Every structure is written in structure tokens, then in C-alpha cells.
Amino acid sequence: MKAPKFSYIRAESLDHALALLAEHGEDARILAGGQSLMPTLNMRLSQPDLLIDINRLADLKGISLEGNRVRIGALTRHVEVLNSPIVADHLPLIAEAMPHVAHVAVRNRGTFGGSVAMADPAAEMPACALALEATLVVESVRGRREIAADDFFLGLYETARQPDEIFVEALIPVQAADSVSVFMELARRKGDFAMAGVACCAKIEGGAVAHSRLVYFGSEVKPTLATGAMAALKGQSWPDPAREAVLTALGDDLDPMDNLLGSPATKLHLQRVLTGRALDAAMERAA
């Protein structure tokens, strides 16, 4: 189908975009890479009055190492994240996740910030941001806010970003050299929306899991931190004796959606399978 009628303004600066957004609020949509917004327009699932195109805002682009954090500008294309030596060296979780993001033509255009701000339940970058305890930065004419990833993802396509705010950058702590990370997902076809997935960061000491962050996506309405499974894993060796307690706790942590990709029971099963594979891989990588 064809997109409905709307007005279009190419923002010339972040201030310009913020002023437009302050004026139009929920009647406007920010057009970044457009790889999710354009399909919804073409299918007429979304009918905004105004598109504010931020693609020329150079300040929102780029990846840099700033102290012990990596800054990823919201407009950075997926392909730039994929090819970034900074990401490869300091954020191996994201480097491992990025090849799973859609397909080459979508990665050439889609943006890191668009993915985080959209908060699609099957998206890889929101899960990575949560696993890595990223700080997500939004701006509006009212000022700048830094939001912990733990407080950012609220529900299905719902985030702490207000209608007059633009997501401008992520500040992500570099992964410690003595920690490991694993990213895995299951999709029917490579590049399709994941029906189950896990982003895992762990610190293994003396064969035991001293600390972990287990984030599940695809099955849940939002990227979900499995606090029960993490507690069951803490200080324990994997797979024995932790395995049963961790996988049991995961059943309470997760509340899978019932949709065409599978029943809640199927998805919980798949997440347990992935948990086993991911923690096996984590132990192997730490060895």
C-alpha cells in the first residue's frame, strides 16, 4: 500500500527538531532510519500529521570511546555499529548481536537509536542496552535526561521517553576484560523477528558465576531482566548444581506472549534451551 498523507520537515538541527516536536507532540513522528516507521506508514497502521526527518543531524551520529563508556549516537546506522572497531573491542555483546539485526539493506539504513526508541519486543539492541546497563539519553526543549536502561523499557513499544523527547545517544559501560558475554536468538529464518533470545553478561570466578545479567527478548512484551534466574545463578557453578534452580526461576521471571510465533509454553521452553546454551558458552568463553 501507499503511505497516507502527511507533512514532512527535514530538521536542520537538533534544536529545530526539538522545537517541532514540542509544537506537534504526538501528532508528529521522528523519522530516523525509517525501517520500522515506513512499513507502518505504508500499511497505514500509523497516520501521523507530520514526519520530522532527523537524518541530516550529524551530531547524533557516530561511535566514540569516552572514558570507560562507549557513546553510540542515536542516528548511527546498524552497519556502522557492525563494522566499528570500538564496538568489537569494548562491546562484544553488541558485536555478536548485530549480525542478527534484520538483513544487509535494512542494516544499511536502520539506526541504533531507532531500534532502542522503538522498543520492538523482538529487537536485539534494546536487550543489549539492558544487559549492558546502558544509560539512555533523551532531549527535549525542557532539557536533557539520562535514563538507566533498567527504567527505560516499560512495555510493548512503550518506553520512558516522553512524546516531546528525542532519544539522542546511548552511553554504554565498556565490558570488563574479565567478564564474558553471549548473545543468542532463535528465529525461523535468519534476520526474521526472534521468537526467543537472550543477551547475557557474566563474571565467572573459579568456575562459579559471581555476577550475571540475563536479558530475555522476543518472547516478552519488552526486554526482560530475569532477576530470579540471576539470583539462582549467583555464586553457583554452571551447569551443576545451578541448572535446575535457574531454569525453574526463569519460569517465574518470564511471561511469554501468545502469538503466531508460538504459545507461551513453547517460548518458555525455547528460552530455557537458549539459557542452557548461553551459559554453557559463557563458561567456555571464561575458561
Next chain:
Amino acid sequence: MSEETQTITLTVNGETVTRAVRVREHLVDFLRGELGLTGSHIGCEHGICGACSVRVDGAVVRGCLILAVQADGAEVTTIEGLTDSGEVADLQETFVERNAMQCGYCTPGMLMTAAELMKDGEVHSREDIREHLSGNFCRCTGYHAIVDAVETTMKRRAGQ
């Protein structure tokens, strides 16, 4: 709401064009309808099938997921331009040789996408070729012949 238009100037297959476009029109509708470049096909119009793949500023993108108005100032190459430049002449010959198409609807998108992988002159594995083409649907061939054609062309370019 009235139909909003804006005037854009861009380079398409090496030629500068200036046109007034409807702001809601996506790039492939513009290329096909306004410029008559019908080599880029429209399949799903929501970014799934890859039939509309075009090159914008050097990178292959979904032509249905970028607005024509966003291409203001951009350098766009369609399958017509790619053919005229000879960049994929050998790949096109190998597509014929290996029967890498039946109805041909996906072929321009396949060629555009394969051309990006072939820019580095490397011989990529069949797995990498499949991965790279995984966002382009073909409903006829089962993909095997397409991967054959891309692989064969890469090897020939590398003198193998």
C-alpha cells in the same frame, strides 16, 4: 489534508534530475512512475521482499522504506545504471548461464544486493552469500542457482 509536495534534486544513474515530489511517495514509486526506471520492482512495500533494492549513496537500501524527498542531494543507482556501467555484466551473464531466475521479479534486487558483497573482490563462502542475500525473496528458484551464480562470478573475478 492536501497533498504536500517538495522539490528535490538528486543524481540518478549519473544524471542530475530535479522534480517536485509528493512527500509521502517512496523512492521506488518515484523512480518507476516519474523517471520510468521500471527495473526496480515493487513487491511487498514493507521492507520484507527486497525486490525494490536500490543503491543510495553507495549502500543498498530498501527503495520502499525511504521517501523520495529524503533522497534530495543523494546519488541513486538503479539496476538500469548498474547495467549501463557494466559493473555486474559478468554476474548477469552468469545468472543466465546458471538459470538463476525464472520469473525474474526478484532479479534486479538480487543483482543490486549481490553487487554490494562483490565490491571487495573476495571470494565469499556460500554461507556468507546466502546470509548476504537473505533479505531478498525469490519464490521460483529455491536460491541454489542464485548462490551458484554469485559464487561462480566471484571466483572468475578472482581468477579461480
